[in-house]
Amino acid sequence: MKFHSLLLGVSAGTLGFSGIAASQETSSQPAAAPRVVLEEVVVTAERRTESLQTTAIAATVLSGQELANRGTNIVDQLQFIVPSTTVNNFGQGIDFNIRGIGKGEHNTQTGTGVITYRDSVASFPGYFTEEPYYDIARVEVLRGPQGTFAGQNATGGAVFVTSNDPVIGGGHQGYFQSQLGNYSNYGLQGAINLPVNDSFAARIAVNGEARDSFYNISGPWTGSDGKLRSGSARLGLLWQPSDSSSVLFKTDYNYIDMGAYPADQVLATNDMFDIAANSDLKALDRFGRVTLKIDHRFSSGTTLRSVSGYQDGNTAYRADLDGTDQGYPPPATNRRWGFRDSVDETIYSQEFNLISSDSGSFQWVVGAYYQSNDYDFPAGEFVIDTFDPLGIPAATYVLAGTNKTWNAAGFGQVTYDFASGFQLQFGTRYSDAHTSNVVHVMQYGTPIDDQQSASYSNWSGKVALNWTVNDQNFLYAFYATGYKPGGLNVPVGFGLPAPFDKEEVKSAEIGWKSRTLNGHVHAQLNAYYNNYDKFQVIVAYPAFPVFGFELNVPDTTTIYGFEAQIQAAFGNFSIDGGVGTTDSSLGKFYAVDPRAGVSFVPCDPKTGPETARCINLKGQDQTYAPDFTFNLGTQYEFTFGGGDTLTPRLSYAHVSQQWATLFEDRTLGDRIEARNIWNAQVAWMHGKFVTTLFGTNITDEHYVGAINSGLRFAGLPRQFGLRMMKTF
Numbered sequence: 001m002k003f004h005s006l007l008l009g010v011s012a013g014t015l016g017f018s019g020i021a022a023s024q025e026t027s028s029q030p031a032a033a034p035r036v037v038l039e040e041v042v043v044t045a046e047r048r049t050e051s052l053q054t055t056a057i058a059a060t061v062l063s064g065q066e067l068a069n070r071g072t073n074i075v076d077q078l079q080f081i082v083p084s085t086t087v088n089n090f091g092q093g094i095d096f097n098i099r100g101i102g103k104g105e106h107n108t109q110t111g112t113g114v115i116t117y118r119d120s121v122a123s124f125p126g127y128f129t130e131e132p133y134y135d136i137a138r139v140e141v142l143r144g145p146q147g148t149f150a151g152q153n154a155t156g157g158a159v160f161v162t163s164n165d166p167v168i169g170g171g172h173q174g175y176f177q178s179q180l181g182n183y184s185n186y187g188l189q190g191a192i193n194l195p196v197n198d199s200f201a202a203r204i205a206v207n208g209e210a211r212d213s214f215y216n217i218s219g220p221w222t223g224s225d226g227k228l229r230s231g232s233a234r235l236g237l238l239w240q241p242s243d244s245s246s247v248l249f250k251t252d253y254n255y256i257d258m259g260a261y262p263a264d265q266v267l268a269t270n271d272m273f274d275i276a277a278n279s280d281l282k283a284l285d286r287f288g289r290v291t292l293k294i295d296h297r298f299s300s301g302t303t304l305r306s307v308s309g310y311q312d313g314n315t316a317y318r319a320d321l322d323g324t325d326q327g328y329p330p331p332a333t334n335r336r337w338g339f340r341d342s343v344d345e346t347i348y349s350q351e352f353n354l355i356s357s358d359s360g361s362f363q364w365v366v367g368a369y370y371q372s373n374d375y376d377f378p379a380g381e382f383v384i385d386t387f388d389p390l391g392i393p394a395a396t397y398v399l400a401g402t403n404k405t406w407n408a409a410g411f412g413q414v415t416y417d418f419a420s421g422f423q424l425q426f427g428t429r430y431s432d433a434h435t436s437n438v439v440h441v442m443q444y445g446t447p448i449d450d451q452q453s454a455s456y457s458n459w460s461g462k463v464a465l466n467w468t469v470n471d472q473n474f475l476y477a478f479y480a481t482g483y484k485p486g487g488l489n490v491p492v493g494f495g496l497p498a499p500f501d502k503e504e505v506k507s508a509e510i511g512w513k514s515r516t517l518n519g520h521v522h523a524q525l526n527a528y529y530n531n532y533d534k535f536q537v538i539v540a541y542p543a544f545p546v547f548g549f550e551l552n553v554p555d556t557t558t559i560y561g562f563e564a565q566i567q568a569a570f571g572n573f574s575i576d577g578g579v580g581t582t583d584s585s586l587g588k589f590y591a592v593d594p595r596a597g598v599s600f601v602p603c604d605p606k607t608g609p610e611t612a613r614c615i616n617l618k619g620q621d622q623t624y625a626p627d628f629t630f631n632l633g634t635q636y637e638f639t640f641g642g643g644d645t646l647t648p649r650l651s652y653a654h655v656s657q658q659w660a661t662l663f664e665d666r667t668l669g670d671r672i673e674a675r676n677i678w679n680a681q682v683a684w685m686h687g688k689f690v691t692t693l694f695g696t697n698i699t700d701e702h703y704v705g706a707i708n709s710g711l712r713f714a715g716l717p718r719q720f721g722l723r724m725m726k727t728f
Helices: 003-010 064-069 075-080
Strands: 058-063 085-089 094-098 114-118 136-143 157-163 174-181 185-197 200-211 216-218 228-242 245-257 274-276 280-297 303-320 338-355 362-385 396-417 422-443 446-468 473-484 503-516 521-533 536-540 548-552 557-570 573-585 590-592 614-616 628-636 645-655 675-686 689-696 704-708 711-714 719-727
Touching (some): 064 136, 075 085, 075 094, 075 645, 075 675, 094 114, 536 590
Parallel strands (some): 085 704, 114 157
Antiparallel strands (some): 058 136, 085 094, 136 157, 174 719, 200 228, 228 245, 245 280, 280 303, 303 338, 338 362, 362 396, 422 446, 446 473, 473 503, 521 557, 557 573, 573 628, 590 614, 628 645, 704 711
16 A cells, blocks of 8 residues: 555645535525635435534545536536546446445446435436536545445445525625637526515526537548537525425436437557547436425424425437447458447436434434436437448347436434444444336347346445543544445347346444644544455357456455545635545456457356366456545735735646456457646735636547446546636
C-alpha cells in the first residue's frame, strides 16, 4: 500500500466557494462574508438529518454550489472529487464502482452495486445515466456497502441526489444562468420559488444545453456525430397543512440527445477523437420521474414517512461495433458490425418508514420497501448486425421480449447512546428479489425462445460501535454486509443456461473524524477490509467456451484500503482534498478468455484444469479498482470596495491505472491508463451578479473513459467558457 500517498492526502483539504451557485441557501442571496469556520455538513442516507462528522459512514457530501465550482454537472465527473471512485462511461451505461465494487457487466440482468437515489427514490440502475445536475441542494456519495437502508444494489455504495425543495414563506427567490463555451456550447438554466400562501409553495427549475461534437468521424457512417442537445425541467410542490405534516411532490422530464458515443478499436493508435465508422450512430434518452414524499409527525415525536416513485423512459442507442470503416463497400466477404437497440424501462417503487424522535438515548427506524422494474425490448429494435451485403440471415442477432424484475424488503435500525459518548448501532434488512425473461431470440438464423425465472433472498445489515470522544473527535468501527441479486443468462443455442448467483460483500471498517483548529478544519480518515464473494463476470461458457456466459467467481476476492478527506477554511483561503488507496486480489478462478479465439476444451471455474487457454486468475486485481485516487482543490477570495469579490480556484484530480477485465491482457487492451485532470475557474461577484470564467481538463488530456466490447471510449476533452448568473 502507498502510505506516502495517504499522508499526502491527509495534508490536503476542501472548500466552500461562494461563487456560481444553484443551492437553495445561496441561489437567491449575494455571497456571504468569508467564513471563519466551516459549516456543518449533514447526511440524510439513514432517514435522519445527521452531522457527517458524527456519523459512521465514509461519505463525500457536496452542495449544488460546490458541484458547480468543481466543474461537476454529470455523474462521470464524480470520480474526480470522491476518493476510491471510478466512473467509466461507455455510451448507453456506465461502470460506476466504489472501492472496486459496483457494476462490471453491461446488461439488464446484472444490477448495479452503486445505486443512485433521486429525491429519495431509487433511480434507473443501468440506463439514463447522464441526467444533469441542476438546481441541486446536495449530492451525498456513500462509500462501502449500505445494506440496511439502500438495500440490494448498494454493495459498493450509494449516491443520494437531492434537488432544491420549494420554500414556504421564502418569497419569490431564484436564479438565472447562461453559459457560452468552446465547441459552440451554450446553456441556459434557472429556478424560481413561488410562495402561494402560508402553507403551500412551488418551485420550477429548467436546464438546457447544446454543444457541437468532440469528434471528427470519417467513413460512410450515418446518424449523428455526437452533438449534444439536452433539455430538462422540474416542478416541485410543497404543502404543509400543519406543523406536523408535509407533502412534497416533484416531477421532472429529461430529453438528452448525446448524438452518439463514437468509439474505435481499443488498440488503435490514432487520436481517440479521430474516429472511422461505417454504421449508424445514435444516443438518445427520454425519461421522466414522479416522486411523492409524505411526512407526519405524531405527538410522541415519531414520524411516519411514505416515499412513492414512478419512472418511465426510452433509451435508443446505435453504435459501430468494430470501431472502423473497414469492410465497406463490398465484396460480399467484407462486413461491418453494428448494434442498435431501443429499450423501454418502467419503475414503480414504494417505501414506508417509521422514525423515532431524535431525543433520548434510544432511537430507531423501521421500514418496508417494494420496487418493480420492467424492461421491454420491442420487436426489431435490439439487433446485432453484420450488414452482410448479400442479406444472409445468419449474419444477424435479434432479441425481443420483456425482462421483469421486482424486489421487496423489510429493514430496521436501532441506536443506543451509552455514557461517556459511546453509541451502539444495529441495522438489518431482509430482501427478496425475482427476475423473469419472456424473450425470443433469432441467433444467426436459429430461433430460440427463452422463458426463465429466478429468485434470490438475503439478510444484510450493519453493526457499529461509535465513540464521540469530545466535540472535536469521533471514532467508529463497524461490520457491514450487502448483496446484489443474480440474474438470467440469455440462451446461446444449446439450451437454457443456468442463472448466475447473487453477489455478497462483507466489510469491516474503522474511522476517525475530527474538527480541529477551532472549527477551521474538518477531517475524515478510514480503513476498510472487504471479502467480496461471487463476483458476477462474463467469460467463456465453461463446458463449451465458444460462447460467452455470465457466472460467479467461485472464490473470495479481498479488497482493502485507506481513505482520507479534509476541508479547511481560513478566512478568505480554503482548500479541499481526498485520497484513496486500494489493494485487491481475486480468489482462485479458472476461465477462458473468449477474445483469444475459439476453445473447445472445458474449463471448470473451480478446478480448471489450468492450460494455455484455461487460465488461473487467482491474485489478479479486481476490475475498476485503481490503486490510487487523489484530488486537491484550493481557492482564495479577494474582496474589494462595495462588496465585490474575485475568487480564483484551481483543482487537480488523479485516478491511477485500472483493469477493464480480470484477464489483465495488455495485448488485448485491458488496461485503462491513469487520468490526470486539472480544472480552473475565476468568479467575479458584483451584487447579485456572478460571472465565472471556467475551464475543465485544461491540459486537454486525451484519456480512455471506458473500454467495452473491444472498443475504447474517450473521456471529456478540454472545455472552457463563461457563465453569467443573476440571483433574485
